[in-house]
Amino acid sequence: MANESGFSMEEFESLMATSDVELLKRAWRNEKSAPEILQFQASLVQRSREQIQLMEGTIEEITRNGFDPLIVSVYQMDMDRAQYMLRSYLRTRLQKIEKDMIHISKTDLWNRLSKEEQSFSKRCYENMKSYLDESVLSKLPSGYQSDLKQSNASEEDDMVPESNLETFVFCKSESSIGAIPLDDSADEIVDLVAGDLYVLRYKSIKPFVENGKIDLV
Amino acid sequence: MEGTEIYGRRACQLVKELACAEPGQLTRFNDDLFNQVIKECTVHYSQFYELTRKMQEEGLDVQSARNADHFGMLIHHLSLLRNKRCLMAYVHKRSEVIQNLSWKVGRVLPEEIENKLSDPEKRYFKSHSSALQSYMRGMDGLDLTVDMVPPKDPYIKVRVLDDIGVTAMGDRDTNLARHSIHFLKRSDAEHYMFQGMMEELLG
Numbered sequence: 081m082a083n084e085s086g087f088s089m090e091e092f093e094s095l096m097a098t099s100d101v102e103l104l105k106r107a108w109r110n111e112k113s114a115p116e117i118l119q120f121q122a123s124l125v126q127r128s129r130e131q132i133q134l135m136e137g138t139i140e141e142i143t144r145n146g147f148d149p150l151i152v153s154v155y156q157m158d159m160d161r162a163q164y165m166l167r168s169y170l171r172t173r174l175q176k177i178e179k180d181m182i183h184i185s186k187t188d189l190w191n192r193l194s195k196e197e198q199s200f201s202k203r204c205y206e207n208m209k210s211y212l213d214e215s216v217l218s219k220l221p222s223g224y225q226s227d228l229k230q231s232n233a234s235e236e237d238d239m240v241p242e243s244n245l246e247t248f249v250f251c252k253s254e255s256s257i258g259a260i261p262l263d264d265s266a267d268e269i270v271d272l273v274a275g276d277l278y279v280l281r282y283k284s285i286k287p288f289v290e291n292g293k294i295d296l297v
Numbered sequence: 298m299e300g301t302e303i304y305g306r307r308a309c310q311l312v313k314e315l316a317c318a319e320p321g322q323l324t325r326f327n328d329d330l331f332n333q334v335i336k337e338c339t340v341h342y343s344q345f346y347e348l349t350r351k352m353q354e355e356g357l358d359v360q361s362a363r364n365a366d367h368f369g370m371l372i373h374h375l376s377l378l379r380n381k382r383c384l385m386a387y388v389h390k391r392s393e394v395i396q397n398l399s400w401k402v403g404r405v406l407p408e409e410i411e412n413k414l415s416d417p418e419k420r421y422f423k424s425h426s427s428a429l430q431s432y433m434r435g436m437d438g439l440d441l442t443v444d445m446v447p448p449k450d451p452y453i454k455v456r457v458l459d460d461i462g463v464t465a466m467g468d469r470d471t472n473l474a475r476h477s478i479h480f481l482k483r484s485d486a487e488h489y490m491f492q493g494m495m496e497e498l499l500g
Contacts, residue, residue: 086302122484131437133355153452156482157448157450160448161447161482163444164444164447164448167439167440167441167443168444168447169446170436170439170441171400171441174429174432174441178393178396179393196432196435196436197432199431199432199435200428200429200431200432203423203424203428203431204428206424207421207424207425207428208392208421209419210424211388211392211417211418211420211421211424212385212388212389212419213414214394214416214417214420215388215417215418216335216381216384216388219335219338220338220377220381221336221338221339221342221377224342224381225336226375226376230378230382231374231377231378231381233374240381241387241389246483
């Protein structure tokens with residue numbers, strides 16, 4: 081089939097690998113597995129939403145034109161899956177914001193959020209703050225009422241929950257990356273071979289996930 | 298506080314209650330124990346201040362003196378911190394369950410859950426779900442609370458649990474009588490399933 085349309089199988093596959101659906105799948109999988117929030121894929125989300133709308137239109141049209149119901153249902157299934165992936169991607173991000181809202185708003189993770197997510201995060205924190213104030217903090221002695229510090233004696237904010245970057249993740253890379261140090265002292269290194277599956281500490285591969293060299297699975 | 302009371306024991310009980318609870322489920326907010334821990338904090342604080350005053354009266358420097366009173370103060374301070382962390386853990390953990398509820402049940406809480414919440418928790422649920430709603434409005438009304446599980450098939454088999462009556466399903470009218478079984482588009486059925494008017498037949 082691929083040959084008839086003038087494509088070789090390899091060309092076809094590489095074309096598929098860079099399609100938006102594939103990119104969305106990648107962004108979604110990375111987001112699902114990473115312990116911290118990743119950069120928001122603004123233009124990808126925008127394009128996916130447009131494509132889903134387009135698909136909705138197509139399905140309506142071919143249903144009206146009396147196409148084979150089987151074909152319609154294949155289209156429908158394709159769209160349902162894309163729709164699910166997009167929703168799940170956005171949902172996963174919001175749930176991460178819910179969990180680490182204070183930490184995110186105080187660090188440069190903040191810049192990874194979309195504008196909508198930033199205002200969601202802001203509202204989340206306001207709600208959480210007044211909830212904590214009402215239930216606990218206002219009832220404690222003065223000097224112990226901060227939601228960020230354990231007491232006024234703490235120099236840093238020592239009561240902010242943040243994600244655990246030491247957790248292990250499954251990962252894979254498409255190209256050979258070479259040796260990666262597994263800890264700060266660089267005593268232990270691992271040589272990442274393209275296409276092989278590894279279980280590593282998120283922290284040690286974090287920069288590669290961020291620049292797209294390593295994918296989480 | 299009685300002489301034999303171990304500092305921080307009540308706070309520990311409070312946190313244990315969380316640990317023993319079914320994950321994702323709420324127990325009734327333990328007002329009684331919670332307030333006892335708050336009271337314990339106040340007592341620690343007043344004893345902390347009493348010791349400061351005593352040291353100042355004796356002409357000692359609170360920061361540098363290392364006598365029994367100094368360490369007494371330290372113990373009260375640290376016990377207070379520990380209690381605070383336990384209290385915060387208690388309410389924070391509960392807030393996570395509440396956040397989860399705003400994804401699942403929408404804007405109105407079922408009564409049996411609402412009874413288990415404290416007043417600030419009820420307010421928190423409301424404000425958190427409205428934050429979620431306004432995010433979805435900002436995304437041109439993309440509803441993120443549906444499609445929670447990956448779709449396997451666009452069509453599912455459902456049993457109707459309530460008399461819904463004749464409804465337009467796709468291009469024809471279907472009689473959704475109670476106990477009848479239908480093969481419907483997932484997107485059409487989902488809405489009814491959330492309201493408990495239909496159930497999916499698996500297998």
